[in-house]
Amino acid sequence: MMPEAAYIYSPEQLNYKFSEDHPFNQRRLSLTLDLLKELGALEQHQIFPARMATDQELLLIHEEEYIKAVKSASTGLVQSSYSSTFGIGTEDTPAFPNMHEAAAWLVGGTLAAVDMVFEQGYKHALNLGGGLHHGFRGKASGFCVYNDSSIAIEYMRRKYQARVLYVDTDAHHGDGVQWAFYNDPDVCTLSIHESGRFLFPGTGNVNERGHGEGNGYTFNIPLEAFTEDDSFLESYRKAFTEVVEYFKPDVIITQNGADAHYYDPLTHLCGTSKIFLEIPKLAHELAHKYCEGRWIAVGGGGYDIWRVVPRAWSAIWLEMSGQTDLFKQSLPDTWLKRWQKETDAVLPDSWYDKPDMYPPIPRKNEINLKNERTLNKALEPIFKKKTDNEKQNVLL
Numbered sequence: 001m002m003p004e005a006a007y008i009y010s011p012e013q014l015n016y017k018f019s020e021d022h023p024f025n026q027r028r029l030s031l032t033l034d035l036l037k038e039l040g041a042l043e044q045h046q047i048f049p050a051r052m053a054t055d056q057e058l059l060l061i062h063e064e065e066y067i068k069a070v071k072s073a074s075t076g077l078v079q080s081s082y083s084s085t086f087g088i089g090t091e092d093t094p095a096f097p098n099m100h101e102a103a104a105w106l107v108g109g110t111l112a113a114v115d116m117v118f119e120q121g122y123k124h125a126l127n128l129g130g131g132l133h134h135g136f137r138g139k140a141s142g143f144c145v146y147n148d149s150s151i152a153i154e155y156m157r158r159k160y161q162a163r164v165l166y167v168d169t170d171a172h173h174g175d176g177v178q179w180a181f182y183n184d185p186d187v188c189t190l191s192i193h194e195s196g197r198f199l200f201p202g203t204g205n206v207n208e209r210g211h212g213e214g215n216g217y218t219f220n221i222p223l224e225a226f227t228e229d230d231s232f233l234e235s236y237r238k239a240f241t242e243v244v245e246y247f248k249p250d251v252i253i254t255q256n257g258a259d260a261h262y263y264d265p266l267t268h269l270c271g272t273s274k275i276f277l278e279i280p281k282l283a284h285e286l287a288h289k290y291c292e293g294r295w296i297a298v299g300g301g302g303y304d305i306w307r308v309v310p311r312a313w314s315a316i317w318l319e320m321s322g323q324t325d326l327f328k329q330s331l332p333d334t335w336l337k338r339w340q341k342e343t344d345a346v347l348p349d350s351w352y353d354k355p356d357m358y359p360p361i362p363r364k365n366e367i368n369l370k371n372e373r374t375l376n377k378a379l380e381p382i383f384k385k386k387t388d389n390e391k392q393n394v395l396l
C-alpha cells in the first residue's frame, strides 16, 4: 500500500445531522467508507481519527458571540433572535442537540488532515466530513455551522506560515471561504460553480476578485445551468492550471462537493461521474508539481447520496493513494447488495455513467460558448500580468 495518503474519519462525524429528512446527510461518509473497504482500497492503518476542534481553533475564524449562540442552540435553547442574527434555527440550518460538538468534530477532522501533511510527513490527507464552505465568521448558512476549510486555512497560515490555494468544485459558490480571505493576498480562492442566478447563495460572480491587498486573489467561474462534462472540465482544468502557476502556493486544499452531477436534486448542472474522477486527478498532479505533494481534500455538498456521492468521494481516495486502476472494475457486489436494500434508487455498478443517462441539452453550444467567455474573463488578471511581464522582458 502507498504510504503517502491519510484518510481521516471518526464515527462522531456522523452526528452532524439536522433531521431525518434534511438533504445534508452524513450517511454519505458510511457509504463511502464501506465502498472503499469492499474494494480493498482502504486499510485500517491508513485511517486516522478526527478530533473535536477547540474553541481557540474555532476562534481563528468565528466570532465569540456566534460560538456562544451555537453552544446554546446545541442544548436546546433556541432563541428566535438566533435565526436572523446567527443563521441558526432556519429551515436550511435548523438547530439540533449537540450541534456545536458535531460541527466541531468536522472542523477537527480537517485540522487533523492538515497536521498529517505538515507534521506527520504525509503528502495528502482526506477529510470527507469537512467542506462546509458556507459558514461565515458570525453566521451559519446553507447547512454549514463552522467553516472547517476557513479555519484550516488560517491554522496553516499561522502554524506553518503557508500560502494556501483553495479550490472549490461544489456546485454552489464557496462564499464563506471567499469572504473570510477576501482581503488576504496570502490565500487565493478559486470557486467553480453553477451561476448564482438561479442557485443559492447567489454570489460568485466573475467580478468578485478580492479587495485591498487581496485584490487579484479571488477567482470565480460561474457556469451556466445545464453545463455538461466537457465544458465543466475545460473550465476547471484551465482555471486551476493558470491560477496555481500564478499564485505558487505551498499547499492546495480542495473542496469536493459532489453536487454538480445531473442526478443531484438541488442544482442544475449536468455533470456525470466522469468529472469526479478527473477533478482529483488534476489536483493530485498540480500538488506534486507546485507543492511537493501537499494536498488536503475535504468533502462538501452532494445530495444524491446513493448514486453519486459514494463513487465521487471514493474516487478522491483512489486518486490520492494511487489506486485508480480500480476504475476499470465494477463496483463490488457485496457493497451493491448491502446498500441496494436501503434505497429505491438503482445503484450504478460502474464508475462511469452511461452516455445516454439524460436527453441531449438543447442549448449546449450556447452554454459552452458562454462558459468559455466567463472563463476568459475570470482569468483576465492573470493574462494581463503575463503580457505585462513579457513587455517588461522586452524592455530589459
Ligand SMILES: [Zn+2]
Pocket: 170, 171, 172, 257, 259, 300, 301, 302
Ligand atoms: Zn453544494
